[in-house]
Amino acid sequence: MSSFSADWSRRKFLRGALATGALALPGTGALAGCATSGGGQESTRGEKSDKNPLGVPTDGSLEIYIFNGGFGDEYATAVHEPMFKKAYPNVEIKHKAEVDIKGALQSRFVAGNPPDFVNDSGDGQIPLGQLVTDKQLFDLTELFDAPAWDTPGKKVRDTLVPGAVEQGTFGPKPYVMNMALTVYGTWYNKVLFDQKGWQPPTTWDEMKALCAEIKGAGIAPWTYQGIHARYMVWPLLTMAAKLAGPEILVDIDNLKEGAWKHDAIKESATALAGLKSSGWILDGTEGMDHIQSQGQWVAGKAAFIPCGSWLENEEKDVTPKSGFEFAMMPDPLLSKDSKMPLETVYAAAGEPYVVPAKAKNPAGGLEYMRIMLSKEGAKGFTEKVSSLTVVQGAADGVKLPAGLTSAKKALDAAGDNVVSWMWQSWYGTMWNPGINAVIGDLLAGRKTVDEFCDGCEAEAKKVRDDDSITKYTREK
Structure with a gap:
């Protein structure tokens, strides 16, 4: 190796x-x-x-x-x-x-x-x-x-x-x-939020309270890219890093045994799994592709969606001519005692x-x-x-x-508080189909949080134990 x-x-x-x-x-x-x-x-x-x-x-x-x-x-x-x-x-x-x-x-x-x-x-x-x-x-x-x-x-x-x-x-x-x-984050329609008087949540407790209000207004709080469920890995890891610090991302990149079982990973996974158990994910999301789910989002069927800052351009042909403005917010804090600030973003x-x-x-x-x-x-x-x-x-x-202005504003606010990782590029099959399937099962309610962490650990182990794969490391 x-x-x-x-x-x-x-x-x-x-x-x-x-x-x-x-x-x-x-x-x-x-x-x-x-x-x-x-x-x-x-x-x-x-x-x-x-x-x-x-x-x-x-x-x-x-x-x-x-x-x-x-x-x-x-x-x-x-x-x-x-x-x-x-x-x-x-x-x-x-x-x-x-x-x-x-x-x-x-x-x-x-x-x-x-x-x-x-x-x-x-x-x-x-x-x-x-x-x-x-x-x-x-x-x-x-x-x-x-x-x-x-x-x-x-x-x-x-x-x-x-x-x-x-x-x-x-x-x-x-x-x-x-x-x-x-720049990656959680996207919403600013026009809709302004009309409803909704404020982008800063903590996960605020997210849960707002999701209940959004559902009460007849709108699904969340959707995601369905069969490409790995898009939800981005907020999962970002929120975990905010909670415990960026070192956990280095451990994941370096294929450290047990990295995917860190308490912060479990807490972040628990938060996202709660979207399903609370009935806050748009019906049918699991079977959609990114085009379909993002189309439903711009059509106003859901309030939040995770994505990178290419979203605005990707949806330009189906975005309503009026009543819609792309806006990106940083992923919420899981705890007010988080090691990194709210403004932290993945880029x-x-x-x-x-x-x-x-x-x-x-x-x-x-x-x-x-x-x-x-x-x-x-x-x-x-x-x-x-x-x-x-x-x-x-x-x-x-x-x-x-939308791009919003993403740049978020990055400006982050300053040095920016997180990133390399395992997606270094070990493509670990990313897809590997963890794509594992997080898909979590979000669909087919895996518990512990089973999700075990599944991610198994995908990392496949790479770690395969001597035919060149390994790369990075330092803190």
Whole structure:
């Protein structure tokens, strides 16, 4: 079993994001087949120059796969691909938008014939940790050390908020470019709350009292993403960390035995399980997918839903034209004696992009990333998907919608009190289908809190005991 240390500061990353205004929004089975060699294969390169520092071939093709989820793919077709085409007019861009990345590309990775650039995101994500272990990803060091696209005198890495490169690092090398910083919390319709005189609860006792009032008004207090029940892991872990401190999240990342049985995890799970036993979850939620449950929420059938700050953009086509305003609140405190303040939020750089190790045109894939991480490319991303990015100052002058403004306000209020974790990226199958199924059973009333904790422990043990999985660690 090999192990790498990921000792870096997420708080430093988030402080940098706040200082530069570079807040952003947005995201798993093992890769089948034998591990292949990778991380350094070179296909045809063009001649390097000041205008072409990565040696992109000036003809041929560039094959791009974009996850067609909450962000859609217009940011690619309307912003980044035209920028690439302007610089390399003789390169044919082969664009594909795909909902199920794993279904579309897993066999191609195994066969050694992957695309040149992949937005590996969504429910059908190919686990990033497994791709790294199988040497299927290109080392992005060359990208981050290249001259910035439109910031003279700086390398790409120097134009990003602190920690952005490290967020995609596995062991000693960066393999993933994360474009967005997602802020997570509990969402509600501010217009509805103002009309009813409801105040966002600050403690779980206040949440229970408000849920009873909401139900009395004929509205379901809560819904969640149903078959993707893992969305509820975000408030569960965030509330637990507020109660006991962020160290419990480090223990979970490091696969420490018993981490999922911590008293704070149990108390948080008990709170969420109470939503079901109290009849405060929208009928039918368990069988819905994220599109259906979020659609019910914007339609006013439920008052609260957990999600990342991509929610507003994902629901833009079904959001009522009037009477609705996206608002995000930090998850409530389980106790007034909590170690972290109410304002604490979970936030993390996300929406991953990779260049496969066996890409036919890896230089083109790296150059496409360099374009995305330009000020022009990042600003276009923000404008198209209502998301800010890890590029410093790229959102200056961009008018932000209500939901993103609310998320940024929450992060501003959090200051250094921001929590994050890495196990979702490091051990994709532990996240889904693993703990997705366990928390689904808890929320449906099929598992007790102790059984939930035992189930999560079992999923962590599977990873811990599997010598074929590369292990990563981080420090407090």
